[in-house]
Amino acid sequence: MLRWIVWRDLMLAWRRRSDMLSTLFFFVIVVSLFPLGIGPELQLLRSIAPGVVWVAALLASMLSLGRLFANDYQDGTLEQLLLTPQPLYLVVVGKVLAHWIIAELPLVLIAPLVGVQFDLSRETLWVLFVSLLVGTPILSLIGSVGAALTLGLRGGGVLISILILPLYIPALIFGAGAVEASIIGMTPVSHLYLLGAFAIVSLLFAPWAASAALRISLE
Amino acid sequence: MRGDRRLFSGLDFSLSSGTFVQLTGPNGSGKTSLLRILCGLLEPAEGKVNWQGANIRSLGEDYFADVTYLGHRPGVKDELSALENLRIANALHGVQVSQEDALAALQRMGLAGRETMPARFLSEGQRRRVALARLLVCKTRLWLLDEVMTSLDKGAVGLVRSLIEEHLNRDGIAIVATHQELELSAGVTQRLELTT
Numbered sequence: 001m002l003r004w005i006v007w008r009d010l011m012l013a014w015r016r017r018s019d020m021l022s023t024l025f026f027f028v029i030v031v032s033l034f035p036l037g038i039g040p041e042l043q044l045l046r047s048i049a050p051g052v053v054w055v056a057a058l059l060a061s062m063l064s065l066g067r068l069f070a071n072d073y074q075d076g077t078l079e080q081l082l083l084t085p086q087p088l089y090l091v092v093v094g095k096v097l098a099h100w101i102i103a104e105l106p107l108v109l110i111a112p113l114v115g116v117q118f119d120l121s122r123e124t125l126w127v128l129f130v131s132l133l134v135g136t137p138i139l140s141l142i143g144s145v146g147a148a149l150t151l152g153l154r155g156g157g158v159l160i161s162i163l164i165l166p167l168y169i170p171a172l173i174f175g176a177g178a179v180e181a182s183i184i185g186m187t188p189v190s191h192l193y194l195l196g197a198f199a200i201v202s203l204l205f206a207p208w209a210a211s212a213a214l215r216i217s218l219e
Numbered sequence: 220m221r222g223d224r225r226l227f228s229g230l231d232f233s234l235s236s237g238t239f240v241q242l243t244g245p246n247g248s249g250k251t252s253l254l255r256i257l258c259g260l261l262e263p264a265e266g267k268v269n270w271q272g273a274n275i276r277s278l279g280e281d282y283f284a285d286v287t288y289l290g291h292r293p294g295v296k297d298e299l300s301a302l303e304n305l306r307i308a309n310a311l312h313g314v315q316v317s318q319e320d321a322l323a324a325l326q327r328m329g330l331a332g333r334e335t336m337p338a339r340f341l342s343e344g345q346r347r348r349v350a351l352a353r354l355l356v357c358k359t360r361l362w363l364l365d366e367v368m369t370s371l372d373k374g375a376v377g378l379v380r381s382l383i384e385e386h387l388n389r390d391g392i393a394i395v396a397t398h399q400e401l402e403l404s405a406g407v408t409q410r411l412e413l414t415t
Contacts, residue, residue, distance in 0.1 A: 085283040
């Protein structure tokens with residue numbers, strides 16, 4: 001069941017590759033604008049790198065979240081998903097997992113590459129990669145609640161940002177904090193643990209909240 | 220209830236196997252709302268819906284295993300082919316359909332030769348046929364069909380009629396909201412007319 005939802009969403013994304021690529025390009029361009037705008041001040045670049053990369057990741061996830069349920073809502077397949085003989089929780093987990101693979105994973109993979117522009121050491125790039133790997137599922141999970149709540153509303157895209165970005169703050173603090181710790185030569189492990197704990201808590205509660213919101217949106 | 224308006228009240232009926240209910244009424248009389256209440260998408264303001272003696276709220280997902288609901292929107296993905304649409308929709312409802320069965324169902328719905336074409340190239344009526352093909356392979360007992368005859372040609376309407384007849388002969392129940400008269404030769408036909 002979970003497998004079918006993930007497979008379906010991956011196939012749909014593959015048939016509309018441009019959506020997937022636009023999120024990735026947005027991330028790469030936003031991150032690259034900072035070194036270009038600031039110039040070759042390595043000390044400054046190094047200190048802003050964690051914040052810039054993480055904020056760009058948050059904004060990029062905003063771009064794709066609007067589509068998480070909206071496309072299915074418009075053609076009536078979301079109704080059918082709600083009527084499947086499986087817990088709605090699983091349906092949401094499947095869709096979120098697919099969303100993470102489509103929208104967040106490419107970004108995680110390319111982050112070390114764009115991080116090079118900020119003169120980060122190899123070790124720090126590695127921490128950046130791990131922090132995004134642990135942290136981006138939080139963005140998909142919490143984002144699914146916002147996407148479900150704003151389903152069918154006009155101007156839902158802006159509303160999602162207002163609702164969800166404040167909830168991303170813990171992920172931003174610990175994610176960027178881990179990279180920062182690594183830059184100043186401290187261990188990033190404690191930050192990563194907290195980030196992981198936050199990811200687990202979101203996995204428990206976000207799909208449940210999103211299911212409830214979906215039921216309300218479809219009434 | 221829709222908004223502040225009461226659509227219908229005092230509605231009380233029970234259906235036994237092999238019953239066909241034709242739900243009629245002017246636009247806005249609550250046909251869709253009634254069907255959505257019956258399939259569990261919408262919660263009634265008052266009252267309850269029972270399936271085999273148990274409230275559908277307490278049955279939860281088990282109830283959905285017995286129901287097929289086809290709504291206004293066909294629920295067909297533009298990017299997927301008719302074949303993929305049919306097989307995935309069924310897999311999500313817990314019914315694995317083999318390639319051959321799915322092809323046979325689409326063929327019967329008059330979609331031969333268009334099975335692997337992305338659904339965005341199909342006409343409105345053909346999409347509707349893809350959605351209806353699910354009725355051929357699903358094994359649910361209760362069918363709730365909401366205006367599924369719109370944008371179908373005469374041949375397809377006849378096909379839907381025979382599908383419902385076969386379903387009734389298998390002791391199924393079908394509740395169909397429609398403006399067209401459906402004369403069935405099987406089962407017991409009841410009419411439920413909603414007024415505004």
